[in-house]
Amino acid sequence: MRLTNTKSVKQGIRAVAARAGVSTASVSRALNNPDAVSPSLRARIEQAIEALGYIPHAPARILSSRRSRTLGAIVPTIDNTMFARGIASLQQYLSSVGYMLFLTTSGYDLDVELQQARNLISRGVDGLVLRGDCHHDGLRKLLADNAVPFINVGIYQPDRPYPCVGTNNEAAAHRAAAHVIELGHRRIGIVSALQRNNDRASARVAGFRRALAERGLELPPQWHVEVPYTLDDAREAARHLLNLKDRPTAVVCGNDVIAYGVLLEAERDGFSVPRDLSVVGFDDLDWSRHLRPSLTTIHVPTGETWQRAGEYLVRSLAGEQTIMHREIDFSLVVRESTAPPPKSLK
Amino acid sequence: MRLTNTKSVKQGIRAVAARAGVSTASVSRALNNPDAVSPSLRARIEQAIEALGYIPHAPARILSSRRSRTLGAIVPTIDNTMFARGIASLQQYLSSVGYMLFLTTSGYDLDVELQQARNLISRGVDGLVLRGDCHHDGLRKLLADNAVPFINVGIYQPDRPYPCVGTNNEAAAHRAAAHVIELGHRRIGIVSALQRNNDRASARVAGFRRALAERGLELPPQWHVEVPYTLDDAREAARHLLNLKDRPTAVVCGNDVIAYGVLLEAERDGFSVPRDLSVVGFDDLDWSRHLRPSLTTIHVPTGETWQRAGEYLVRSLAGEQTIMHREIDFSLVVRESTAPPPKSLK
DNA sequence: GTCTAGATTGTAACCGTTTTCAGATAGTGC
DNA sequence: GCACTATCTGAAAACGGTTACAATCTAGAC
Numbered sequence: 001m002r003l004t005n006t007k008s009v010k011q012g013i014r015a016v017a018a019r020a021g022v023s024t025a026s027v028s029r030a031l032n033n034p035d036a037v038s039p040s041l042r043a044r045i046e047q048a049i050e051a052l053g054y055i056p057h058a059p060a061r062i063l064s065s066r067r068s069r070t071l072g073a074i075v076p077t078i079d080n081t082m083f084a085r086g087i088a089s090l091q092q093y094l095s096s097v098g099y100m101l102f103l104t105t106s107g108y109d110l111d112v113e114l115q116q117a118r119n120l121i122s123r124g125v126d127g128l129v130l131r132g133d134c135h136h137d138g139l140r141k142l143l144a145d146n147a148v149p150f151i152n153v154g155i156y157q158p159d160r161p162y163p164c165v166g167t168n169n170e171a172a173a174h175r176a177a178a179h180v181i182e183l184g185h186r187r188i189g190i191v192s193a194l195q196r197n198n199d200r201a202s203a204r205v206a207g208f209r210r211a212l213a214e215r216g217l218e219l220p221p222q223w224h225v226e227v228p229y230t231l232d233d234a235r236e237a238a239r240h241l242l243n244l245k246d247r248p249t250a251v252v253c254g255n256d257v258i259a260y261g262v263l264l265e266a267e268r269d270g271f272s273v274p275r276d277l278s279v280v281g282f283d284d285l286d287w288s289r290h291l292r293p294s295l296t297t298i299h300v301p302t303g304e305t306w307q308r309a310g311e312y313l314v315r316s317l318a319g320e321q322t323i324m325h326r327e328i329d330f331s332l333v334v335r336e337s338t339a340p341p342p343k344s345l346k
Numbered sequence: 347m348r349l350t351n352t353k354s355v356k357q358g359i360r361a362v363a364a365r366a367g368v369s370t371a372s373v374s375r376a377l378n379n380p381d382a383v384s385p386s387l388r389a390r391i392e393q394a395i396e397a398l399g400y401i402p403h404a405p406a407r408i409l410s411s412r413r414s415r416t417l418g419a420i421v422p423t424i425d426n427t428m429f430a431r432g433i434a435s436l437q438q439y440l441s442s443v444g445y446m447l448f449l450t451t452s453g454y455d456l457d458v459e460l461q462q463a464r465n466l467i468s469r470g471v472d473g474l475v476l477r478g479d480c481h482h483d484g485l486r487k488l489l490a491d492n493a494v495p496f497i498n499v500g501i502y503q504p505d506r507p508y509p510c511v512g513t514n515n516e517a518a519a520h521r522a523a524a525h526v527i528e529l530g531h532r533r534i535g536i537v538s539a540l541q542r543n544n545d546r547a548s549a550r551v552a553g554f555r556r557a558l559a560e561r562g563l564e565l566p567p568q569w570h571v572e573v574p575y576t577l578d579d580a581r582e583a584a585r586h587l588l589n590l591k592d593r594p595t596a597v598v599c600g601n602d603v604i605a606y607g608v609l610l611e612a613e614r615d616g617f618s619v620p621r622d623l624s625v626v627g628f629d630d631l632d633w634s635r636h637l638r639p640s641l642t643t644i645h646v647p648t649g650e651t652w653q654r655a656g657e658y659l660v661r662s663l664a665g666e667q668t669i670m671h672r673e674i675d676f677s678l679v680v681r682e683s684t685a686p687p688p689k690s691l692k
Numbered sequence: 693g694t695c696t697a698g699a700t701t702g703t704a705a706c707c708g709t710t711t712t713c714a715g716a717t718a719g720t721g722c
Numbered sequence: 723g724c725a726c727t728a729t730c731t732g733a734a735a736a737c738g739g740t741t742a743c744a745a746t747c748t749a750g751a752c
Contacts, residue, residue, distance in 0.1 A: 406708035
């Protein structure tokens with residue numbers, strides 16, 4: 001049998017109510033909707049809360065109200081400047097509107113993502129923030145079955161029936177490639193992130209390819225390399241690409257970290273950037289403007305993107321009508337790593 | 347009045363129980379302690395769960411069981427490789443033992459940290475992971491009043507009554523400074539992170555200073571600079587230090603990002619590292635070995651540190667007796683950024 | 693002074709689990 | 723075959739809040 005002392009309640013809202021000489025309903029109201037109780041009552045209750053050091057029990061609140069004021073986010077990894085940025089920004093926004101964030105990671109694994117989503121829903125989140133639109137089939141069903149609002153972030157797909165917010169990666173990549181083409185390059189290589197289960201990466205590759213195709217430029221297979229996540233991987237791929245007998249004069253990269261790898265490897269092999277080789281990145285991480293040569297890249301406002309995702313969900317949950325597909329502008333930032341190709345190789 | 351259809355329960359454990367023809371108690375047992383129910387029952391229940399797509403409601407579970415299998419972590423910022431690393435590692439460990447992590451940020455503000463702690467406790471976390479041992483007075487009281495287990499991570503203070511896990515920052519910093527002293531440097535500058543509300547930063551400064559003091563070396567005030575968080579801040583400070591008429595021949599830095607700033611600024615001002623200037627970092631971020639010159643620094647196993655913190659709490663919560671103060675070894679990684687001082691300035 | 697609308701407060705059911713306790717069932721030694 | 727355990731299972735009371743509804747109170751309007 002559970003010990004229940006009917007005389008005195010040691011904690012909880014009932015203790016506060018008892019001390020303030022009011023009902024639990026009033027305490028609850030004072031907490032959630034202060035205007036609904038008279039100033040005098042409110043003062044008494046606040047004083048009792050203070051005196052008892054009362055902290056509301058969120059799980060009970062969630063259970064009773066069916067709302068948690070908590071969002072869940074599933075990112076591939078937190079150990080990546082882009083995501084860390086985004087999450088920080090999202091979290092800051094959410095906390096400013098009284099929401100909390102449950103953060104989990106999927107490690108780029110769709111099954112894990114599904115599992116994490118189940119986890120978060122179980123936890124009672126009011127909505128979910130997902131990366132991209134490349135998900136397990138079961139995930140959509142799960143979201144639909146449980147009527148969980150969600151948004152795909154980091155991509156822009158106005159034609160899809162799911163909400164999303166992000167830059168148009170295809171267009172941005174196209175812009176990046178167009179930049180080196182405009183500089184006069186005709187021999188352009190691509191070093192992209194792994195495209196598998198990563199629609200962002202593949203959209204960028206598509207943009208690069210379209211830019212080349214529009215100018216009738218060839219892309220020999222050996223000039224397109226895909227690399228995993230680390231700088232070491234990027235360096236290795238770059239080394240390979242730079243040592244081809246027939247090497248490109250410019251390399252467009254799927255993200256800045258990859259570009260760093262190309263830059264480092266180029267330096268190591270004695271190529272001068274941008275004299276011998278032009279390099280374009282994508283994301284515009286902090287480092288990119290500090291590097292020497294500084295990196296020409298596509299600037300993507302990650303913080304804004306994720307904050308908008310939060311705004312979308314919070315507003316939807318508040319019953320407001322909001323834009324389902326929001327495009328976030330990118331911009332090309334031209335720095336030192338790009339220049340016209342050497343005359344001899346033009 | 348709430349609508350309650352007494353005939354059919356649409357969801358929840360009762361729906362599962364009804365479908366399987368068992369009591370809710372059995373379903374709960376099948377979920378939490380499978381061995382406690384007979385295989386046949388378990389099979390029936392599992393099938394019902396599957397058929398209904400049942401997802402347990404964690405808040406209700408927490409409310410009832412008084413345990414959330416969730417830990418809270420409060421870090422200054424997530425947008426910092428060190429913390430991102432640590433959090434990623436902690437999260438991975440926790441998920442491997444069936445725990446979840448509630449992550450919040452304090453922005454280096456003690457009041458915010460206290461508020462976040464309140465928030466997390468309200469959320470029902472079973473324990474708290476904190477950064478360092480520099481907290482608001484109210485925080486300890488809060489933790490004590492609510493009997494919330496916690497651990498300070500990133501520091502090692504065996505003499506304190508609070509659990510902690512981390513490297514001995516003072517000793518590690520001492521080692522870093524000793525390294526350049528051993529190389530023959532006598533004119534050594536310090537560029538540290540802000541010490542206010544940051545015991546890690548101040549322990550490092552203390553270690554640097556002790557190493558200098560032990561060899562009887564002077565530290566003119568203008569040779570010790572404190573900088574905020576960004577690379578830009580570090581560069582500005584470095585520029586100032588390097589342009590002193592009477593400048594040091596070696597600089598020990600409070601962390602790697604600061605060291606990058608010094609390195610970049612040195613290059614910009616035409617100093618050659620390590621010929622004209624030796625630089626030592628602290629943390630050993632990924633970049634440090636890729637940079638040119640690569641950075642001599644103190645390697646700190648961040649991932650292990652945070653995982654240990656998780657282990658400590660999980661074990662404590664399981665009732666196991668565990669070590670309260672755990673020291674994590676650091677190591678000096680000598681790379682290209684340090685060398686004996688130029689003869690002329692020795 | 694009575695009546696009514698509106699503002700405030702209280703009562704108690706309910707949110708979806710876990711868990712105690714007791715009852716039912718099956719297995720064992722004699 | 724019987725009493726006696728050891729195992730399973732079920733009924734129902736919590737857990738700590740929210741909130742629908744009822745009850746009370748207040749202030750004008752007449």
